[in-house]
Amino acid sequence: MERLFSPTAFQGQVVLVTGGAQGIGLAIVEAFAKLGGLVIVADLQRQKAQQVATSLTEQGYHVDAESCDCSVQQQIRALVTKIEREYHRLDIVVHNAAYFPLTEFMQIDEPLLQKTLSVNLMAPFYLTQAAQPLMKKQGGGRILITSSVTGPKVAYPGLAHYAASKAGVNGFIKAAALELAPFGITVNGVEPGMIRTPAMANLGDEQLNQSIARNVPLGRLGEGQDIAAAMVFLASPVASYITGQTIVVDGGALLPETTI
Numbered sequence: 001m002e003r004l005f006s007p008t009a010f011q012g013q014v015v016l017v018t019g020g021a022q023g024i025g026l027a028i029v030e031a032f033a034k035l036g037g038l039v040i041v042a043d044l045q046r047q048k049a050q051q052v053a054t055s056l057t058e059q060g061y062h063v064d065a066e067s068c069d070c071s072v073q074q075q076i077r078a079l080v081t082k083i084e085r086e087y088h089r090l091d092i093v094v095h096n097a098a099y100f101p102l103t104e105f106m107q108i109d110e111p112l113l114q115k116t117l118s119v120n121l122m123a124p125f126y127l128t129q130a131a132q133p134l135m136k137k138q139g140g141g142r143i144l145i146t147s148s149v150t151g152p153k154v155a156y157p158g159l160a161h162y163a164a165s166k167a168g169v170n171g172f173i174k175a176a177a178l179e180l181a182p183f184g185i186t187v188n189g190v191e192p193g194m195i196r197t198p199a200m201a202n203l204g205d206e207q208l209n210q211s212i213a214r215n216v217p218l219g220r221l222g223e224g225q226d227i228a229a230a231m232v233f234l235a236s237p238v239a240s241y242i243t244g245q246t247i248v249v250d251g252g253a254l255l256p257e258t259t260i
């Protein structure tokens, strides 16, 4: 990314990343920080988020940490108010946090469904509503969401709740993009395939990873940086005419018509 974009590409821009303490979110935080952005990591894991901020700050980048449960509208409002007070702007919001415990279909109960929908689908509404006045005042902004191929394109056993939330997110992206376009705010998403993260590690061991990789046409699992690269592209000026879209980043995993 540093080869494609200047290290000052996002200088002066304030970037909020939810779920940035580990996995894909951490890669997104690092990417924007290394391209000059002032990045705020908002995560449930306060200590881990703080460690990310401290480590990147020691390397000379501008990263702050905030503790936030982004399924709670009041916490998101308070977070955005604090960002406005301290940094006076908010240019890019990346909603990356998600909740996805593997649960057999008949075991999905109301609290699980409620929590999944709150973190994955309702939080983008809360974040976008909170950020819109500031972005509008600035003359524009970028809303980016980590969606998934699971739901919009394919299914995975034990993830019906998650699939429904991610399919919903893609609907949100289109609807919000249409309504926010007059304010110069674009809304886009990235649909990752199988990406190597701490959450993925919960699905299985290295042997499972290798068998998944064998079925990916590009021959490997994705890395957080693969998703971060797509996010950076969508946030950059070259993507200023793209809105309401999602990019699949899966190493070609969805391409085969049949699995032989």
Ligand code: NAD
Binding pocket: 018, 019, 020, 021, 022, 023, 024, 025, 042, 043, 044, 045, 068, 069, 070, 071, 095, 096, 097, 098, 099, 100, 119, 146, 147, 148, 149, 150, 191, 192, 193, 194, 195, 196, 197, 198, 199, 200
């Ligand atoms: P992860 O579990 O490793 O990291 C998620 C982060 O979000 C954690 O730091 C966690 O503390 C934080 N978080 C969870 N709930 C939160 C809340 N309510 N408020 C604030 N922070 C919260 O997950 P990951 O694999 O890095 O996934 C990141 C995103 O990518 C998710 O949106 C996920 O749906 C999507 N995704 C991942 C994969 C994959 O293969 N890993 C595939 C498709 C989509």
